Amino acid sequence: MELDLAPAGLARAVEELPLVDHHVHGAVTLDLPRTAFEEMITESDRPVPDWMTQFDSQLGFAILRHCPPVLGLDPSCAPEEYLARRARLGAAEVNRLLLGAARLGHLLVETGYRGDELLGPSGMAEACGAPADEVVRLESVAEQVAAAGCDAGAFAGRFAEALHERTRTARGLKSVAAYRCGLDFDPAPPSRAEVADAAGRWLAAGGRLSDPVLVRHLIWTGLERGLPLQLHIGLGDPDVDLRRADPLLLRGLIELAEPTGVPLLLLHCYPYQRQAGFLAQAYPNVFFDVGLAVNHTGARGAAVVAESLEVAPFAKLLYSSDAWGPAELHYLGAVLWRRAMLRVLGGFVADGEWTVGQAVRVFTMVGAENARRVYGLG
């Protein structure tokens, strides 16, 4: 539906609610030349071919549509003009403007990917004017344990200690199993001997942690730790085999983990958002979002959000931006999701299927309340 036809009460609620971004990374602290900026607005890790620009994409058009006004320019200006203004203002001011404009109520910042180039949770909290807590990536903790020197037999114990230490104040854990070995792993916890064996191979060979035995061990140690566990699902960079990032592959793990009571949060899920919705209906411990997909589908975000509002109970869906790097992504995540939800929920009202009150309530649940309950944010 057209936004200016949306019910006023819903439009106001959508505008005013401070969102809880339950899965986000830091904003980049460096100034970005055009090439670097373009490389950060795609999930591809390849150089941008000289016959194209990443601005010619839904995400590129969305940046040019929504971000220039925050920096004092007209909407849909040329990329050159936008980047020139961005450079003139400097990264710190750009971050302050865009992060502030996202109007967030709370952030859960995942720090495990190139975190040293980015604002940390406290920097994000300051720039956003909202509390920020940390989500700790399991694989990063394990790799730090390995980097610090550890023998195979000691690995499991050392990892458990390090995880405990590292998550004293954290609100959640994250696994990138989808990147490391695909989600078609044996869901059962591996035995201590298997873990020691796999750890021995890994510590000898070096490199990143990708042995499925170790990935499973990290997840099960995480489940024992008891914090809500985020799992990367669906689209990402070319490192992901999208076939092996289908959330339905997690059925075994979901069932085995159910008695622990730990919430499992399926992130992004595109193009498997309907499959994620099915799991969220079937299993009390499954939650999901369409995070990253909203930014990357831009003007099509409402279509993706709508598919996330099909079979899952409304208590099981959350908001996230999964923004990483340019603060445009943190801002856009919020803007595009607000607009998408207003279109979709406003459409249900216009169709005579929902009341305005129901639409406001669902927006509030998904935009903030569900995350506050799951992570205990108060």
Added chain:
Amino acid sequence: MELDLAPAGLARAVEELPLVDHHVHGAVTLDLPRTAFEEMITESDRPVPDWMTQFDSQLGFAILRHCPPVLGLDPSCAPEEYLARRARLGAAEVNRLLLGAARLGHLLVETGYRGDELLGPSGMAEACGAPADEVVRLESVAEQVAAAGCDAGAFAGRFAEALHERTRTARGLKSVAAYRCGLDFDPAPPSRAEVADAAGRWLAAGGRLSDPVLVRHLIWTGLERGLPLQLHIGLGDPDVDLRRADPLLLRGLIELAEPTGVPLLLLHCYPYQRQAGFLAQAYPNVFFDVGLAVNHTGARGAAVVAESLEVAPFAKLLYSSDAWGPAELHYLGAVLWRRAMLRVLGGFVADGEWTVGQAVRVFTMVGAENARRVYGLG
């Protein structure tokens, strides 16, 4: 499109056509306390967590939107008010009101799942004011044969006899292979020796029938029986592994069954409705519906129905509600599907792509004629 903008001729046809619900279960005969009611409006078999209510879902909102007026209340009243009225009226009156309001022309009632808690075909016929015939679940017949006592070598013969006996007046058969072993089974009929062997293991072990050899044997015996064969596809309760409920897995069976001339009816199919449409275009013996998915997607039902109207010839699509239990589901199935079809077909007309006459004809085919032809309902 907005319903009051739909072409009048189409709106009238949609309103007036008595639908053939080709796959439905009985309405529950007991009064339902709130917990029981909530547990029957989700496919989850888990207790409803105390931090949520199943009314906060597309199906819950749809119930509150459309059912209160049938019971004399305002639309979108509170769940408490609705359930209080429901309790005051009593199950028999609620069933009479809601089932009558569905305006059905014929029902095919599948009796194989907890049938003793539900109205049977004759009770449904009476409450709906329309003829009702039976669809017999293959697995239930086999389990009755086992329960009656049977040895392994006699199982195949006893099952064939029982099936013949049990389906004297039935209009169709149903298989829940998707629940029992997944659809990735060897499509060929098993040998007599394999069946005896598998029957021996099953009869000794007890429990429900789930050995793929036996599932296949039931299907092939069903194909010999010659009645149209319904197959559960796609979403269902947590007992289903959704990855193994993809209709594309049935390609081998479809091709092997083609010479028998038996219609294969793929039920629900969500989120694989496009895959089902492809099979329905490719193979003359394949038909499908989006049954259960329309109720569970509520305000999004038009999106699902629209995807079912893509590549399949219009002679291959049927209507069903797959309602089970609360008569709200039988009524809503019809209401939501009517509204979804009116939106989608009316949209094709408004777009200048279809004529009103074409839209009326497709509605009539899918809503009644296709089922009458496939099942020989006259």
Added chain:
Amino acid sequence: MELDLAPAGLARAVEELPLVDHHVHGAVTLDLPRTAFEEMITESDRPVPDWMTQFDSQLGFAILRHCPPVLGLDPSCAPEEYLARRARLGAAEVNRLLLGAARLGHLLVETGYRGDELLGPSGMAEACGAPADEVVRLESVAEQVAAAGCDAGAFAGRFAEALHERTRTARGLKSVAAYRCGLDFDPAPPSRAEVADAAGRWLAAGGRLSDPVLVRHLIWTGLERGLPLQLHIGLGDPDVDLRRADPLLLRGLIELAEPTGVPLLLLHCYPYQRQAGFLAQAYPNVFFDVGLAVNHTGARGAAVVAESLEVAPFAKLLYSSDAWGPAELHYLGAVLWRRAMLRVLGGFVADGEWTVGQAVRVFTMVGAENARRVYGLG
């Protein structure tokens, strides 16, 4: 959106741009009785059952909506009236009218499937009034080598020579691996010994080429040849196992082929257009279209096109009709795609997300410029 509400500047661009149809077959040169016509407007290779007509489908309705005016009849006339006029005009005149009305700027004609019943590239160029170049099907060349007599050890060399000879003026290559062995083949080039061994088995057994070793060998020889390589993906006739036609299965080949710089063009992709879009974002060498799916989804074409405009950069999407046989399909491919793009891009503008200028530019890129760049059409 309704077409007459689309921005005038966009509507004009959509109307006026001569499209590059980068994957099309010839129009049939024979007059078509009704049965033959109906069999050519479905992907099914089965006889049309006597209880249905292929005109009762999205494609059938689209033909009746859009083609009669080109032949001097009113839109949405009866099939009988349309086919009578078609017969009276004769195939040559029908082809001239419909192909001319498609308003194409360039055609890439794939000649490998029943090419002797169809206009070749020069006949298509004449009828369309636009240049037409050839795309050569790898499997057909190999089968011609076999038919000419060849021993196993000589096969690889003879195929390379024949391919070189056959593609002197061709603009692209095509593989139908999806039909022959599914896309889940080992992506690495087979060894010379493996090829000779597989060729020996095939040449002795006869029949069409379907051994995965040979399919891979053809693809790798094609990659060495260096022309853009088209790959059949997703829906097609019943010969395709749709599960094994998922573009995500090509991830290994895409990564191995990346250093060659050869563009890989994923054709049709339905229902996997979102998966194709993900690959097109991730990998610089991946391009795609929704060709065949637009004709077969008719009034739903905009929904499919919209899904193709989600995560892929706009430089990675192309137009094709994949028309084969009746010239209605060549014409409709262009008409339906123009209408779908106008609806989708016009909708982005109406939603306030894109400018008209951006919409025109994306239409021009996808409709012509991307293909001109990828195939070097000037």
